Amino acid sequence: MKKGVFFLLFVFMLALIFADIFFSPSLASNTKKTSIPFLHALHGDSIGLSCEACHSGAYTNREAFMPSKSDCMDCHRLPLTESEGIASLDSALKNASEHPFQTKNRLPAHVVFHHGVHAKANVSCEECHSNELAWDRGTPPLLLMNECLACHQGKRGFEASATDCASCHR
Amino acid sequence: MVKKLFIVGLILLIPGIWTLFQALSIGPASWALDQSLFWGTPIVNFVFWIGLAHAGTFLSAILLILEVRFQKRISLVAELSTIAAILVASIFPLIHLGIVSRFYFLIPFFNERNIFANFSSPLIWDFVAIFVYLCISIFYIVTHLLSLKHASLLKTGKVLAWILFPLVLWVHTIVSLDFAVTTNNLWQGAYFPIYFILGALFSGLALVVFLLEVQKRRVRKIEELLIAASWLLFVFWIWEFFQKGVWHFEVVFFGFVIVQLLWIPVLRNQKTIRLFVSFAALVSMWLERYVLIVPSDLEWLPVDYGWFALGIGLFLSVFFGLYLLIQKYNPIVFYVSAEESNEKYSKKVLWGILAGAVVFALLYFALNYPLDTSVPLMNWIPVLFPLFSLFAGLSFFALGVYSVVPKKQFFLVSGLLVLILGGAFGAFYAGGDTNLGVESKIISVERVSKNNRPVKDLWASRCASCHGLKGEGNRKFIYEFYPEIQDLTLERLNSQGEDSLTQVVLKGRAFMNPFEGRVSESEARALIRYMYQLAEEKE
Amino acid sequence: MLISKRTFIKSFGALLGGLLLFGCRKQGEKSLSRVRPVSIPDIKKQIKEAMKNQKPLDSLVAIPVPSSLKAFPNATNRFGMAIDLDLCDGCGECVLACNLENNIPLVNEYQASKNNYMHWIELRDQIPVTCFHCGDAPCEKVCPTGAAVHSPDGVSAMVYARCAGTRFCGVNCPIKIRKFNYVDALDEGLQFISNPEVPVREQGVIEKCSLCLHRIQNARLKAKTIGKEFLGENVTTACAEACPKGAILFGNWLDPNSLLYKKARGRGVYTLSSIAPFDPSVVYFKGVR
Numbered sequence: 001m002k003k004g005v006f007f008l009l010f011v012f013m014l015a016l017i018f019a020d021i022f023f024s025p026s027l028a029s030n031t032k033k034t035s036i037p038f039l040h041a042l043h044g045d046s047i048g049l050s051c052e053a054c055h056s057g058a059y060t061n062r063e064a065f066m067p068s069k070s071d072c073m074d075c076h077r078l079p080l081t082e083s084e085g086i087a088s089l090d091s092a093l094k095n096a097s098e099h100p101f102q103t104k105n106r107l108p109a110h111v112v113f114h115h116g117v118h119a120k121a122n123v124s125c126e127e128c129h130s131n132e133l134a135w136d137r138g139t140p141p142l143l144l145m146n147e148c149l150a151c152h153q154g155k156r157g158f159e160a161s162a163t164d165c166a167s168c169h170r
Numbered sequence: 171m172v173k174k175l176f177i178v179g180l181i182l183l184i185p186g187i188w189t190l191f192q193a194l195s196i197g198p199a200s201w202a203l204d205q206s207l208f209w210g211t212p213i214v215n216f217v218f219w220i221g222l223a224h225a226g227t228f229l230s231a232i233l234l235i236l237e238v239r240f241q242k243r244i245s246l247v248a249e250l251s252t253i254a255a256i257l258v259a260s261i262f263p264l265i266h267l268g269i270v271s272r273f274y275f276l277i278p279f280f281n282e283r284n285i286f287a288n289f290s291s292p293l294i295w296d297f298v299a300i301f302v303y304l305c306i307s308i309f310y311i312v313t314h315l316l317s318l319k320h321a322s323l324l325k326t327g328k329v330l331a332w333i334l335f336p337l338v339l340w341v342h343t344i345v346s347l348d349f350a351v352t353t354n355n356l357w358q359g360a361y362f363p364i365y366f367i368l369g370a371l372f373s374g375l376a377l378v379v380f381l382l383e384v385q386k387r388r389v390r391k392i393e394e395l396l397i398a399a400s401w402l403l404f405v406f407w408i409w410e411f412f413q414k415g416v417w418h419f420e421v422v423f424f425g426f427v428i429v430q431l432l433w434i435p436v437l438r439n440q441k442t443i444r445l446f447v448s449f450a451a452l453v454s455m456w457l458e459r460y461v462l463i464v465p466s467d468l469e470w471l472p473v474d475y476g477w478f479a480l481g482i483g484l485f486l487s488v489f490f491g492l493y494l495l496i497q498k499y500n501p502i503v504f505y506v507s508a509e510e511s512n513e514k515y516s517k518k519v520l521w522g523i524l525a526g527a528v529v530f531a532l533l534y535f536a537l538n539y540p541l542d543t544s545v546p547l548m549n550w551i552p553v554l555f556p557l558f559s560l561f562a563g564l565s566f567f568a569l570g571v572y573s574v575v576p577k578k579q580f581f582l583v584s585g586l587l588v589l590i591l592g593g594a595f596g597a598f599y600a601g602g603d604t605n606l607g608v609e610s611k612i613i614s615v616e617r618v619s620k621n622n623r624p625v626k627d628l629w630a631s632r633c634a635s636c637h638g639l640k641g642e643g644n645r646k647f648i649y650e651f652y653p654e655i656q657d658l659t660l661e662r663l664n665s666q667g668e669d670s671l672t673q674v675v676l677k678g679r680a681f682m683n684p685f686e687g688r689v690s691e692s693e694a695r696a697l698i699r700y701m702y703q704l705a706e707e708k709e
Numbered sequence: 710m711l712i713s714k715r716t717f718i719k720s721f722g723a724l725l726g727g728l729l730l731f732g733c734r735k736q737g738e739k740s741l742s743r744v745r746p747v748s749i750p751d752i753k754k755q756i757k758e759a760m761k762n763q764k765p766l767d768s769l770v771a772i773p774v775p776s777s778l779k780a781f782p783n784a785t786n787r788f789g790m791a792i793d794l795d796l797c798d799g800c801g802e803c804v805l806a807c808n809l810e811n812n813i814p815l816v817n818e819y820q821a822s823k824n825n826y827m828h829w830i831e832l833r834d835q836i837p838v839t840c841f842h843c844g845d846a847p848c849e850k851v852c853p854t855g856a857a858v859h860s861p862d863g864v865s866a867m868v869y870a871r872c873a874g875t876r877f878c879g880v881n882c883p884i885k886i887r888k889f890n891y892v893d894a895l896d897e898g899l900q901f902i903s904n905p906e907v908p909v910r911e912q913g914v915i916e917k918c919s920l921c922l923h924r925i926q927n928a929r930l931k932a933k934t935i936g937k938e939f940l941g942e943n944v945t946t947a948c949a950e951a952c953p954k955g956a957i958l959f960g961n962w963l964d965p966n967s968l969l970y971k972k973a974r975g976r977g978v979y980t981l982s983s984i985a986p987f988d989p990s991v992v993y994f995k996g997v998r
Contacts, residue, residue: 048646053635056616060627060934062927065616074683075635078652099615109908110870112926116934165868166860170908170923197913198874199891205825206885208876268874268889268913275854275873285855285871293853293875352881353847353983624935 036092036100040132051125059119062112066101069093106142110169123158127151171384172490179486186483189476193265202468211474212266214459215481218373219259220300220345221366221455225374226252227307227338231331244389247381249311254489256304258481274598278538278553286538289545292347295552299341302556306334309567316574318500325513326570333559340555342367347552349462356414356465365406369455372399372425376451383445393432393444396451400429418461425454519569527562618690625696632689633697641704652681660705671698747815747901755815756804759826766834767884767981774973775962775990778844778863787863787962788920788941789990790949791969792837796956799835804828806951809903810921814894827888829918830948836993840865840886840918841980844988848878848887863962863990864920872914879915883983887917921946940964962990
């Protein structure tokens with residue numbers, strides 16, 4: 001009898017844990033899938049483009065911005081390579097909406113992050129956005145506050161910066 | 171009687187659990203509070219129950235040190251009531267929180283985000299002190315129970331009593347500081363710690379009178395102490411009246427006038443009168459905390475009443491549940507105590523552990539202090555002794571238990587405890603997920619701004635990918651896929667003219683793309699002027 | 710009997726405990742779609758009700774013009790406000806502007822009947838009272854988690870994500886201007902989101918005037934991006950912007966070029982008597998010195 005009770009308890013706890021996993025909101029899948037395959041590696045240094053070329057606010061603005069379709073078409077009006085995938089890319093671009101890349105801001109509403117200020121302080125984009133493959137897949141890694149703090153406290157080779165709460169939180 | 175009270179406790183727990191459920195699901199709005207009165211009945215109950223807990227320790231540990239004879243007869247009851255009362259007391263501040271799941275923010279422990287609890291706040295001192303107090307009280311009662319079989323543990327019990335003695339005064343001093351450090355005039359006063367400790371003692375004595383009565387026993391000394399405490403409190407009430415003009419008749423009536431009935435032998439020898447007096451003292455102490463914390467009259471909600479069911483129900487069921495459990499395995503334990511033992515710790519062990527405790531307490535500060543230098547060093551002192559006690563109490567307890575319990579069992583249990591505690595601390599260290607709150611907004615596409623953006627930045631983001639940062643052309647890209655762009659010269663720019671070039675930016679031409687909608691007209695013009703500037707620089 | 714009494718009690722207890730745990734686990738992300746629209750007239754109505762039952766006001770006492778903070782003696786900024794009582798007629802426009810700027814929730818009928826509004830600016834005896842951003846703030850000293858902190862800019866800030874809701878700050882505030890979120894405003898449809906810049910506060914945290922911290926932050930970030938030192942130019946609070954009489958001034962007490970600093974010259978500077986010992990950054994102007 002005693003064993004039975006413990007078994008029931010165990011099952012109950014397991015059920016609770018599973019229920020919690022199923023019903024809690026997931027942090028992933030914040031990015032809407034687009035039909036356009038994109039590789040950061042092909043668009044970066046190899047063809048002499050800075051991040052700013054597509055993310056037009058990256059060095060000057062609070063938000064980095066996503067490119068619109070016309071931003072893509074600036075270059076992609078001409079067939080750019082002879083590789084096989086180009087035909088499907090062209091058709092995907094042709095059918096895309098005006099704003100094909102829609103990423104939800106994963107920064108909570110009570111945090112303010114200004115890309116421009118960090119660029120001004122010579123922090124390169126890669127300091128935070130290093131895992132470009134993950135970005136290509138549409139599953140950007142979650143940046144936690146302690147990583148912000150490591151830099152701001154001067155532990156990562158940058159000059160120590162503001163660590164009072166009110167400079168980033170509102 | 172014991173069983174009946176246990177059942178009463180369980181029955182009271184039904185509305186108690188309902189109250190708990192209400193309070194947790196609705197939040198602080200479920201009891202009487204408003205926008206100027208933020209502390210309500212849970213805090214009243216917290217102070218009341220923690221006071222009861224202290225008295226239990228006083229009657230067991232402190233009287234043990236003082237070698238008072240009647241201590242032996244009531245010690246186990248007092249210790250049990252301490253454990254039950256701390257459990258009840260620690261529930262209330264947790265419920266009181268606006269966001270209960272964030273209670274761990276109050277633990278002054280290393281944190282992944284390097285944010286540290288604020289040591290200026292008495293609540294932090296409270297948290298540490300009460301946590302340590304609960305731990306040592308549990309060690310103490312376990313030692314007591316084990317010492318019935320193994321007399322060698324009596325020395326451990328004595329050491330723990332010595333740790334508990336100052337700790338209990340320390341804890342209630344800190345509870346009183348929760349009020350005394352505020353800006354509220356009615357709560358200020360250097361006498362608050364003593365006033366609170368006395369109040370705790372008074373209510374605790376009353377509780378022990380009741381609990382002894384349940385066992386059909388009586389200790390006259392405690393009744394005398396009750397009268398003495400009531401007089402001391404009366405002095406404080408008069409003092410408060412002259413200092414602040416505070417006078418609460420009901421508190422004085424229940425807490426002072428009725429207690430004086432015990433002077434009369436005929437009445438004192440009647441069980442009903444003794445019970446009545448002890449209840450009156452408890453009521454007066456509850457009322458005293460209520461009028462202190464809730465000065466304005468607020469309409470009570472069901473949950474406010476429910477705290478009584480929760481508190482009393484939980485206390486009765488835990489106290490008598492443990493009582494029955496202990497009695498089942500060791501029926502005589504409540505009536506006899508272990509043989510006297512004059513064994514003492516060797517000086518080496520004693521000083522070794524105490525020195526270790528000092529080092530531990532100081533190390534804690536050394537590790538944490540630089541994190542927040544804005545808090546004066548003085549504010550760290552309140553947790554100094556609790557930390558010291560935690561280390562010393564744990565070491566003595568472990569040492570004592572290790573000597574009497576089978577080694578295998580000892581390591582199994584302690585290993586399990588270390589795992590659980592380590593896991594809990596790990597979870598607190600990592601903290602919770604970031605709460606995204608309201609649906610996060612979509613990162614937008616840059617629109618034409620109302621103000622003119624700095625032209626250099628605009629060139630860098632909109633033009634440089636083809637034309638190059640200095641207008642020299644991006645060789646890696648252009649020369650591979652697009653026809654070569656013209657050299658940037660003043661002559662060429664002049665031949666086109668500023669107006670037509672602006673139109674080229676907006677409307678596009680040949681391989682050049684239209685930027686209308688992404689660049690405003692004035693910005694386009696500014697870009698052309700910037701090209702002139704670049705051309706000049708080149709020449 | 711199929712189950713022994715002991716077993717029944719045990720499993721019943723376990724079930725209760727489990728249900729409690731389950732009931733209290735973290736709730737799912739709130740979504741905007743559940744918000745019932747709150748209109749501006751609703752907000753105006755509650756402001757009017759609040760203005761009808763005004764709380765009493767402490768007496769005013771004269772204080773010196775705010776100077777640099779004790780905690781940050783080298784800071785170049787100390788933001789603050791001044792409310793010109795010679796111009797103010799208690800119209801309540803500032804309260805409305807503040808509500809819209811900071812997404813301040815409405816309260817439900819029960820709270821409204823107890824006069825428990827969430828307004829960050831209250832009119833007491835026709836005088837606007839808000840958080841005074843004390844330089845030596847009593848609320849910050851007792852906050853156990855450090856959610857109430859002073860920024861080097863002189864703003865007494867609230868970090869909502871850090872607030873556990875002990876309400877000690879509210880208890881220790883001499884004028885009781887801190888507001889506790891008793892209800893889940895989003896859930897009850899009491900939230901009007903008019904400004905995406907300001908986060909919506911969850912149930913169980915304290916909130917109060919932030920001196921329009923988001924505006925200060927945005928302006929500072931903008932200034933820093935172009936490499937300028939920020940002294941509070943081009944910023945003002947929503948209430949100051951909305952005041953039809955121009956009675957509310959926002960500025961930097963440490964910047965001689967700030968309008969606030971200039972206007973303070975020759976004016977009588979006052980504050981509430983209960984706030985006077987705590988070095989407030991928000992003051993009243995009245996008469997001449």
